[in-house]
């Protein structure tokens with residue numbers, strides 16, 4: 456087993472005559488944290504969908520867990536996605552007529568193995584045990600995102616992709632959700648890959664990558680004199696890259 460969990464080489468995505476990813480190469484190692492930033496429309500979600508095996512690239516190579524998934528059948532891609540990848544979305548994407556616990560169990564149901572003990576552990580770690588039987592409509596944004604994180608971790612993935620996981624949360628809840636993701640990353644030795652516009656987050660991550668003009672490039676480390684996190688009383692400072 457190599458230290459690289461994911462290796463992408465020269466990925467292209469074309470939509471009609473538009474090139475959205477223009478030769479993206481990136482490696483993600485185990486037990487790491489990566490922040491991906493970029494202007495709106497720069498292709499961050501598109502990149503996530505390709506790295507997370509939701510969509511195939513137009514061209515390029517993608518190796519996950521030593522398997523060349525660019526050469527794999529859709530069936531194999533679906534299995535690797537189920538076993539290796541967890542997704543957290545900005546808009547939670549919970550199923551309305553399933554309880555919190557049933558929502559979190561969906562990936563296990565797809566896999567055909569329900570692990571009640573692991574769900575118990577996750578709900579406890581995320582402090583949502585008391586909410587297990589509630590439906591999404593009765594949960595706050597922060598609670599929904601915790602359920603969505605439980606769902607992302609249901610199959611003990613090696614890598615979590617979180618697309619603006621705090622975008623709909625107030626700053627304080629956002630910090631709590633990120634603390635949870637980092638805590639779980641440490642405990643489970645996963646790779647955590649997050650899309651966020653919030654530049655104040657950069658110091659928390661091992662590295663920051665910027666997607667611009669279809670290319671993904673490493674950003675210099677954030678200097679220590681930049682505050683790591685704003686307090687809940689401070690205004691938001693969305694990333695502006697001009």
Ligand SMILES: Nc1ncnc2c1ncn2[C@@H]1O[C@H](COP(=O)(O)OP(=O)(O)OP(=O)(O)O)[C@@H](O)[C@H]1O
Nearest residue numbers: 470471473475493494495496497498499500501502
């Ligand atoms: N299925 C699709 N068909 C055609 N074009 C698409 C499709 N999905 C995305 N695009 C286009 O690809 C570009 C990148 O979109 P994407 O959602 O990946 O950007 P983003 O960086 O995640 O944006 P945001 O920060 O606003 O969410 C946009 O120009 C978008 O219109």
